[in-house]
Amino acid sequence: MKPTDQFIAANGLRHHLDVWDGGGDTTVLLLHGYLDLGRAWTFLAEALPQNDWHVAALDWRGHGQSEWVGAGGYYHFVDYVRDLDAIARAVRRKRLIVVAHSMGAMIATLWLGARPAGADGLLLVEGLGPMPCTPAGYVDRLTQWLDQTAPFDAARHDRRLASLDDAVRRLMRAQPKLGAEKAARLAAWAAMPTDDGAWRWRFDPLHRTRAPVPYPTDAAEVAWKRVRCPTRWLGGAQSQWLGPHLDRWLDLRLDVPRRLLPGAGHMVQNDAPDALAGELIDFVSQ
Template sequence: MTAGTRLPGTPEPMYRWQGSSGIGIAGDAWGNPDGPLVVLQHGGGQTRHAWKGTGEALGAAGYYAVAFDARGHGDSDWAPDGLYGQDAMVQDLKCVIAALGQHRPVLVGASMGGGTSLVAVGEDHVDASALIMVDIAPRIETKGIDNIQAFMSQKPEGFGSLEEVAEAIATYQPQRVRPKSLDGLAKNVRLGSDGKYRWHWDPRYRAGTRDLERRQKRLEACARALTLPTLLVRGGLSDVLSEAGAQHFLALCPHSEYVNVTSAGHMVAGDRNDVFGTSVIDFLGRAIPPGGQRL
């Protein structure tokens, strides 16, 4: 099943890999494959396209950046069994890394993708060289999660136009400048046989059990286990990760570095890709320099 057909002119994935249980995973890449591998994982309800600017900047800096659509998102397959939990996501990540043939990647994850990355490293599923978490930590704000759920639950019957899609996004992200062209929205929706536009994700993704207490305990244990170079990036306007939540993570993982992008919300890379990209490349230049030895 899918949400509908892709709109004409939307970018085809550069690569397709096989994830856990045969799930097809779609991805893009930037830079020289001989450079250090940086795997970029998006947040819930996003796609690999959220990383385009960051991927291009990393590629230009000497890294090999790979972004992929999580199962049930974008151009990746929907899970026939409806499994979209963290463990399934970690298994898909392992499959992509194996397909790429490099075993010590840098993991960069925003929101959902950050949780996947933290579990992958903290529970020894992936031997990573560095970890960058974007606006996510063990302790998050329920209000922010509720706001995300409300946004994703809009218009289950579908949007009548791309203008309606743009209005929904503008309401959820008032701090972001509204684009003059609607062309960029086309890659985030699908067109149904009824003429309605729907988000690219499997609706069952949102149906999973939300046990934030259990999630927090698991991620706290993962954070305490971290020994690799780690960077936490927070959006200063975020309603998901508060400053207290960020400090809580830094107490669990004292060697972590921290950047607060004061003018960004939860979607840090989308809101201030310039500041975000500079912060990431500066950190990696010291921790995992391209063509050099790790410091």
């Protein structure tokens, strides 16, 4: 089944979702990570056996086919949380399972900490809490943000691509496990032609600037502890994010099962879609 496009207006912006609709009452909402897009969940969708799930993959604001914030705006982390609150209510049917990767996992965790009844299940893929930031580090970030955005020079942060083949090469360099066939498909979704004959990635270059306000670690931990729906954590056995910080974050919730998928790095949905599909089927069936 090929996905269909759905657009939802939320918080002043038009958000895009790729939808695989089997007609049933279980909605599976897929949330991508930083500088990614919803269509990249296709490998997972294709690995699932035929079912009646209503699967929807969101493009976060400023990513994929969702609208950019425009002049004078910025992408503050709480904006994503507010978007998720609106979109989850708009797409859910009788049951809502959230599957969230990386940045999307952090957003989903914060949302479900604030809205414990918002979903019926949470599958975190390579999700971890924010890195600690000192008061001096906060001021340093603010300085860097001002340097990058006052004024904002889009050309400075918009890394152009020479061609679609260039996009494929860059994806394979960034994700060595991807393979040529997957990289070509992903590039076709993630890159777009420009008016001057070049190519660019489908996200607002404003995302490449340093966010000025780190999410407080203590508050994030409170949100994580307040998540009440059934939750499972999945990671790549070869992920670069494995380590003491992740262990400390996960140990705050010893009741949450955690599993590492062999052969996968950080981009689990690209590296091991079949294994991830198996975990999702098992999780939804419980």
